[in-house]
Amino acid sequence: AQSVTQLDSHVSVSEGTPVLLRCNYSSSYSPSLFWYVQHPNKGLQLLLKYTSAATLVKGINGFEAEFKKSETSFHLTKPSAHMSDAAEYFCVVSLRRGGSQGNLIFGKGTKLSVKP
Amino acid sequence: KAGVTQTPRYLIKTRGQQVTLSCSPISGHRSVSWYQQTPGQGLQFLFEYFSETQRNKGNFPGRFSGRQFSNSRSEMNVSTLELGDSALYLCASSLAGQVYDTQYFGPGTRLTVL
Numbered sequence: 001a002q003s004v005t006q007l008d009s010h011v012s013v014s015e016g017t018p019v020l021l022r023c024n025y026s027s028s029y030s031p032s033l034f035w036y037v038q039h040p041n042k043g044l045q046l047l048l049k050y051t052s053a054a055t056l057v058k059g060i061n062g063f064e065a066e067f068k069k070s071e072t073s074f075h076l077t078k079p080s081a082h083m084s085d086a087a088e089y090f091c092v093v094s095l096r097r098g099g100s101q102g103n104l105i106f107g108k109g110t111k112l113s114v115k116p
Numbered sequence: 117k118a119g120v121t122q123t124p125r126y127l128i129k130t131r132g133q134q135v136t137l138s139c140s141p142i143s144g145h146r147s148v149s150w151y152q153q154t155p156g157q158g159l160q161f162l163f164e165y166f167s168e169t170q171r172n173k174g175n176f177p178g179r180f181s182g183r184q185f186s187n188s189r190s191e192m193n194v195s196t197l198e199l200g201d202s203a204l205y206l207c208a209s210s211l212a213g214q215v216y217d218t219q220y221f222g223p224g225t226r227l228t229v230l
Binding site: 032036041042043044045046049051090104106107108109 | 120151158159160161206208216218219220221222223224
């Protein structure tokens, strides 16, 4: 069965330092993977998505993620954190290749805190 | 281009009542998905509508239902409310609802059941 695990429920970094949010997935094939961000009292916004093209995916606001099939990981990184990055981040995996969005599974989320 | 709007933003109901939530997608988007977000269960898929037809349904009881109108606006209804239905309900729209399409989320409706 397909599943997604976000390894940290909370990550705290200082402004200007790197960000690493970890995500592991379980899938019987090469899945589609996404990262979404949710700011307080807001809806979710797509940061980036992997759909079997380049394994290093660049997203908005300086974020990127690398698909590593051997490690079944899709970790989200950013070289330098900004205060505005403080939010909750969700890793998402598709239930099957292609198909509709009803096949998406969301991770439990990682809250990112950024200290001045 | 206006984003996804959801009304109302906040709602307080009592057990046993029913509630209807509304979602207006981005103009031109034909797919609307609904999600329930709670601290314990996280984000769970409720259902997806495309061209007025329910195309996918998550693992929720029949008390949860929805519909989509010809202008792609969607409503979801929860009957016989239970305390456990307290949650943030999010709707998302996309062009065609395919897994590769970018979903645009609304701000959500915060439902509290007393």
